[in-house]
Amino acid sequence: MNTVSAYHNMTTETHRRSAIEIARNRLMIGVVLFCFAFLIMIGRTIELGVSAPKPRVTATRQVVTVPEVQIARADIVDRNGEILATNLETASLYAVPKDIKDPQEAARQLVSILPELSYADVEAKLSSGKKFVWLKRKLTPRQKWEVNAIGEPAFQFEREEERIYPHGRLAAHVLGYVDVDGNGLGGVEHFFDAKLGDKSRTSEQLQLSLDIRVQYALADELQAAMRAYQAIGGAGLVMDVSTGEVIAMVSLPDYDPNNVRGVADTEKFNRATKGVYELGSTFKTFTFANALDDGVVSMEDGYDATKPLRISRFLIRDDHPKERYLTVPEIFTFSSNIGTAQMALDIGTERQQEFLGELGLLQPANVELTEVGAPLVPPVWRKSSTMTISYGHGLAVSPLQLASGISAMVNGGRLMTPTLVHNPENWQTGKQVIAPDTSRKIRQLLRMAVTKGTGGRADAVGYRVGGKTGTAEKAIAGGYARKKLISSFMGVFPMDDPQYAVFALLDEPKGTKETFGYRSGGWVAAPVVRNVILRSAPLLGVSPKQEDAGLYQDVALLIEDKKKK
């Protein structure tokens, strides 16, 4: 029993031991696993403690944005949003000559598509064996298609942008032009070059104050007059007198900004801003405004204009001599140089200088163009200068300066900085230069000059046009050329509430049979202004109406009309 029990004991002993061992081994697996898990947790804890907190990862909404249309240069539009300049994608053709098997054949085919290229030149380029050679920049889509149709893999295209002016010559001088790399070289393209070319702002359009329809009416009429009177040049302006915005600006001869290669400098020259001219009698408006505003004369006064005036070496004559005593309205209406010169003497040299300075006629015009001409001011302002400047000789200013000055004379006396950018708030730049009351008198005088005086051919029926003719002999070295005239007309309408000023200038017009050989402003430039007003007034929202004759009655009575005699 003892042995049995011992044996039994022993077996149970070994059994128990092995069971414990097994249990322990199993336990060890658990411990190792736990230890491992804890190690991971410790490691993770340390990692979290050490590392910066990571943002929570959540499912992000996939936002798809429409890619912006990439353009290298912002568009230019007119006041109604009509496109004046835009960038379009084009292709430029280059070749990889080393890949070309048959340069002669390829050159022949290419020249048949692009006739402006010379065969010899293309052939030389293609057989040069280089890796890259430009053939032609800026192909039309059709040309690109045809070149592709040749099927020559060595011809390749590079995407480029081209500046397009859809209206061609229209407003060329305002817009300017760009070089082949898209840098603005003239007009507003040059003035606003940094803004237009700013990569981050190309979606912002530059809105000009121009109205392309009025621009065309002016350009068309001026062109027709230039042809009819064989003038060597012309300039025209339409300006909003209450804001100083330029609605149209024309300079002839002009050019096509789409293709400026070979354009002569005379064509690029902007006569409306860079050209300075002695503008003749239109200047009398300023002299009269000055005299009336200072109280030097009143409407009822007058001057003796029986004989030409002699001052140093000048002889001041009248183009339309009346040879009698003239009242102030008569001097203006019949455009008497003698009367105006005497009035200027009464104003005095210093005051005249100050007044013209206030109107900005002695400094270059401040406008958004770099092509701005500086006025030609007499070096010494003598008594004779005072007298000649009073009727527009001896001081040369640009048409733009004249237009903004005249605008101030009629709009109630506020001189606005002229602007080419659409900005209805531009009137805030204005400063009062003459009293509103004086401005009213000037309106009456301007209207009388059209109804009774030299500007009769500018009277657009229904639109109450007022204005002043200007005829000046061209200054040449050592005096004036009697045969070469600058004929102009400065019109404003409607005169009872002036809204727009229209200016037309012809350089060296020649008389025709229709004008009986006359080529003064009243004959050649005034009809241009009338036609422009007739064409553009409906577009500008000025309605024709019956004139209130009472407005001008007082002044009209002071004018003794020769027709009545």
Add this chain to the structure above:
Amino acid sequence: MRKTLTIFAAATAIASGAAVLQLKITVQNKVDNVKEIARQIKQDREAIRVLEAEWAYLTTPQVLQDRSIRFLALMPPRAKQIIADPSLIPFRPKGLEVEAGEGVLLPAAQKELKSSKEKKSKQTEGQTL
């Protein structure tokens, strides 16, 4: 019991996995679709730019004038032909006469006209009294 639970779990897992996959594919398709549309919009915008330039080119005043002279017998209007005040046109339909009231808004000009008429009628009444 146990077996059914396992099968149920497995089936659910597979089904939900398939559903998620399906969803992902659908979303991917939609995203591709939207991207395609965005690309199309960009292309259209580029085309619109070209067309706008072309429109400006084709409707430049010079061209319109030439076309008008060739195909239309129209002349520039004379001052006499322009009427500044449309109410002068005889037999011009004036639209429905509506009284201003709650919920009926009239243009300011019409309202003024009405009130001035009322005033006048009141004044005349006063005079007769």
